[in-house]
Amino acid sequence: GAVVSQHPSWVICKSGTSVKIECRSLDFQATTMFWYRQFPKQSLMLMATSNEGSKATYEQGVEKDKFLINHASLTLSTLTVTSAHPEDSSFYICSASEGSYEQYFGPGTRLTVT
Amino acid sequence: TQLLEQSPQFLSIQEGENLTVYCNSSSVFSSLQWYRQEPGEGPVLLVTVVTGGEVKKLKRLTFQFGDARKDSSLHITAAQPGDTGLYLCAGRNNDMRFGAGTRLTVKP
Numbered sequence: 001g002a003v004v005s006q007h008p009s010w011v012i013c014k015s016g017t018s019v020k021i022e023c024r025s026l027d028f029q030a031t032t033m034f035w036y037r038q039f040p041k042q043s044l045m046l047m048a049t050s051n052e053g054s055k056a057t058y059e060q061g062v063e064k065d066k067f068l069i070n071h072a073s074l075t076l077s078t079l080t081v082t083s084a085h086p087e088d089s090s091f092y093i094c095s096a097s098e099g100s101y102e103q104y105f106g107p108g109t110r111l112t113v114t
Numbered sequence: 115t116q117l118l119e120q121s122p123q124f125l126s127i128q129e130g131e132n133l134t135v136y137c138n139s140s141s142v143f144s145s146l147q148w149y150r151q152e153p154g155e156g157p158v159l160l161v162t163v164v165t166g167g168e169v170k171k172l173k174r175l176t177f178q179f180g181d182a183r184k185d186s187s188l189h190i191t192a193a194q195p196g197d198t199g200l201y202l203c204a205g206r207n208n209d210m211r212f213g214a215g216t217r218l219t220v221k222p
Contacts, residue, residue, distance in 0.1 A: 107155055108156045
């Protein structure tokens with residue numbers, strides 16, 4: 001149980017385009033979903049927290065208009081990187097929680113902006 | 115400034131050796147989790163500790179939560195190459211904050 005999927009697993013896009021990443025909880029209802037960013041050989045940096053049906057809470061320094069997060073249902077959250085630039089290239093990981101102590105992580109999405 | 119300090123940052127050992135990874139903070143957490151992450155994958159939850167002084171064992175891995183719920187340790191006995199990975203601790207209150215991680219390499 002507690003499986004979280006992400007799609008796509010990797011994506012290459014051109015600078016200036018937008019990319020949408022999906023995060024799904026497959027066998028539980030995720031009241032809260034989290035989006036993280038991870039640079040090579042570094043730890044996870046929390047970008048935002050989203051609760052189903054409400055606006056996401058962004059961490060300081062994360063641009064709301066650039067990283068659009070939607071948590072429309074208890075099993076799906078999306079992260080859209082708008083007007084992507086090469087510096088947005090990173091490993092994006094989502095996690096989901098059903099209100100207990102644990103967060104369950106997706107496998108990550110590697111974004112490369114050329 | 116990292117809320118959770120992990121040490122050591124890097125660790126390279128031979129198969130069969132024992133090791134301990136530390137996770138320290140000045141903050142009190144309601145719970146603390148340990149994860150292991152392999153390259154190109156998401157972190158996988160190893161254990162959650164909740165009670166101060168709690169000790170949990172998972173095969174060759176022993177996790178301890180400090181009495182004051184500010185620190186934790188992960189001890190691996192007789193490490194194997196399959197234990198290689200990035201070990202992350204994460205403390206939880208209203209949200210979850212991760213340490214910088216300990217990158218472990220176990221050489222055969």
